[in-house]
Amino acid sequence: MKYIKRITVLTALASSMFMVSCQKDFLDVVPTDRVSDASILSDSVLFEAYVINRYMGTRLTDKEAEGTLPGFGRGFEYAMWSSLTDESIYNNDDNTWLIQRGQIAPENTGIAGSFWGRSYRSIREINYALANLDKVPVSEGKKRMLKGELQFIRAFRYHDLIRNYGGVVLLGDKVTEISNDLTSQDLFDRSDIKTSLDYAIAQLDEAAALLPESNDNNSWKLGRATKGAALALKSRLTLYAASALYNAGTWQAAAAAAKSVMDLNKYSLYTGGYGNLFTSNDNSEIIFGRLYAIGARHVCLEIANGPNSYNAWGGNVPLQNVVDDYEMMDGTKVTDAKTSYDPQNPYKNRDPRFYATILYNGATYRNSTIETYTPGGKDSKDGPSNWNTSKTGYYLRKFMNDNLPIDNPWDVAGTQTWIYFRYAEILLNFAEAQNEASGPDASVYAAINAVRQRVGVNMPVIPAGLTQAQMRERIRNERRIELAFEEHRFYDVRRWKIAAEKENVPAYGIEIGKNGTAYTYKQKEALSGKSFAEKQYWLPIPRTEIQASNNKLTQNQGY
Incomplete structure (x- = not known):
């Protein structure tokens, strides 16, 4: 037990300095803030x-x-x-x-x-x-x-x-x-x-x-x-x-x-x-996940990421880049030639996962409505605590529990389980691997459609007759949406070797203006200088x- 040996040396030195004749090593005790290795190995409870x-x-x-x-x-x-x-x-x-x-x-x-x-x-x-x-x-x-x-x-x-x-x-x-x-x-x-x-x-x-x-x-x-x-x-x-x-x-x-x-x-x-x-x-x-308990102080997601008008800090704010990748309820993409997307009403009829993941202008939140427009929006720079205003025009909704407090949450909030592995990831792993191994067979469709259709309001199934390359793109976008903010994107774009393409796009946000009851939407750069070099794989x-x-x-x- 190395720390005991060190203490014994100090004891001997102290004894010689003060000419103490007593032979008892009065400092040779187990510190109260640690447990010795001998104790751990002799006690099954301590070892566990x-x-x-x-x-x-x-x-x-x-x-x-x-x-x-x-x-x-x-x-x-x-x-x-x-x-x-x-x-x-x-x-x-x-x-x-x-x-x-x-x-x-x-x-x-x-x-x-x-x-x-x-x-x-x-x-x-x-x-x-x-x-x-x-x-x-x-x-x-x-x-x-x-x-x-x-x-x-x-x-x-x-x-x-x-x-x-x-x-x-x-x-x-x-x-x-x-x-x-x-x-x-x-x-x-x-x-x-x-x-x-x-x-x-x-x-x-x-x-x-x-x-x-x-x-x-x-x-x-x-x-x-x-x-x-x-x-x-x-x-x-x-x-x-x-x-x-x-x-x-x-x-x-x-x-x-x-x-x-x-x-x-x-x-x-x-x-x-x-x-x-x-x-x-x-x-x-x-x-598999990490459990948190009341009284175990840690960062509470609600105050760390919530909008400024709620006395929160607006931490990890979603980019327009990911917002644009959410499909419409009919399965079309916002960039499709025949999309149902309306640029004057951009948040209407989107994939249900969008509403559970991102807070946007007009979203219902904690018995109120998110207002990121200017002038006057309470969750914009014109609102209270404006130093926490989102630079992108969005706030994070995913993971947040509305039943937990934002104000003074320490020791009483942040009790959600942080999920390391969940079944949807496994299904998407299977769909990707099986598509690459054998092409888009029935098992690939079954796995990806199961994930899409459990979201509360049925999303349309993936269309039949896709090529392997088309299915690859569908699966990649499905991972982007289903697993958003769960620590997958960083590794996915790298392992697919598309980071140089995706991470060199500017970090976009949205600027929303209000005139009477009408809104205007203008894309903006939320963070300047976004860049990715080959070495960053x-x-x-x-x-x-x-x-x-x-x-x-x-x-x-x-x-």
């Missing part, structure tokens, strides 16, 4: 608590994880991952604009600099637990489950590393110590993408064989890994592997991985309303990590 805490990570950057520690991704944060894409911008910057403008660098990673350090710290902690699991006095059944959880979490950390940096350093089961030779090259050699993916996928196969199909008998039902969670992460990774950026797997394998989740017959699409899906803490669609490894390796760690190309 250690495992549960591996679902969280350490806070590494400013304004990250307000209160509770960060989990996977940026769910309950100020700036969300969508604000590094063509979905939204973060109204008050918070180190996002430099990434939108293509200025990210190893010395300045903005909000995208914590993946490397946090992931490897977590992997080291998991390796420690796996190395000592056999010492814990626990039943074989429980031991299997805990091992499966640890392998799942480790695979999730590698998944985050791979999708952000490409090939990564694979540590296996190695537990590094300060006393180790940390200049050893094998601690810094990066494997290629295929080897990295194969390792993480193999870990998930092992985890799936060990994990239960459900956690129905404990209070962490959705917050701890299950067989379905492991297979869902495998589905995502195999989809990435087959994609153009990775080119390290097959579409057949990706389709099979998604089908293995479908064949569990455990999950189904939620039919209680698309918007309610994200405020219902437990439903048939959620495969991968993030840079932070310069501090390169320096800590004595320059043995290889930086991504272009940085």
Whole structure:
């Protein structure tokens, strides 16, 4: 127990300084703010608590994880991952604009600099637990489950590393110590993408064989890994592997991985309303999520993202770019020659998911109406708290629970489950992979139409007779709409290798004028300088990590 040894040295020094003859090491006690490794390994309850805490990570950057520690991704944060894409911008910057403008660098990673350090710290902690699991006095059944959880979490950390940096350093089961030779090259050699993916996928196969199909008998039902969670992460990774950026797997394998989740017959699409899906803490669609509780302080989505007239901060504001990609209720696109879209009434008869995702001028919200027009609109620059006015003319609606307070929400709001995996993603994974493997067969239509038609008001099915290329575009747009703001877009446009096209389009918003009862709509640039360079298909490894390796760690190309 290293901290006890250090305290003993201090005790001896103090004794000699004060010539104390007493032999008792009165400072050789366990600090009250920590638990020794011996205690953890001898107590099954403490060890399980250690495992549960591996679902969280350490806070590494400013304004990250307000209160509770960060989990996977940026769910309950100020700036969300969508604000590094063509979905939204973060109204008050918070180190996002430099990434939108293509200025990210190893010395300045903005909000995208914590993946490397946090992931490897977590992997080291998991390796420690796996190395000592056999010492814990626990039943074989429980031991299997805990091992499966640890392998799942480790695979999730590698998944985050791979999708952000490409090939990564694979540590296996190695537990590094300060006393180790940390200049050893094998601690810094990066494997290629295929080897990295194969390792993480193999870990998930092992985890799936060990994990239960459900956690129905404990209070962490959705917050701890299950067989379905492991297979869902495998589905995502195999989809990435087959994609153009990775080119390290097959579409057949990706389709099979998604089908293995479908064949569990455990999950189904939620039919209680698309918007309610994200405020219902437990439903048939959620495969794995992060639970939040009253009293566990964290960023509350309602105050962080709500309109300025509601005393909220207008955080992650949607772009016109994504608004334009929502279909009409009849299935036409706003750019189609025979569209039903009316530019003088642009928010009428849109895909129902639009109304559950984006707050627009005229939208009903909390017993009032959103007013982003000028002059005089209460949610425009003419309204109260105008420093929080949306730069795009829109506010985020998705994830918000109207039953939770905006004013002074701390410790009483923000209780939604943040969803990491849900069944709709699996269906869309399957549709994409199967279309690429075999073309748009009946199973592809069935998967994508199921997602489209559960939204509360029936959307028309995808038209029959599409070519593979036409279906590809349909599926890509369906992912854009169905999974909007859920941390998929950033990775999707990269793995499809269309980021250079999509992310070099200006960040558009809307300017709405009002004259009497008539409105005018004018597109505007909400954030200047939006830019994407080829090197940005991968993030840079932070310069501090390169320096800590004595320059043995290889930086991504272009940085």
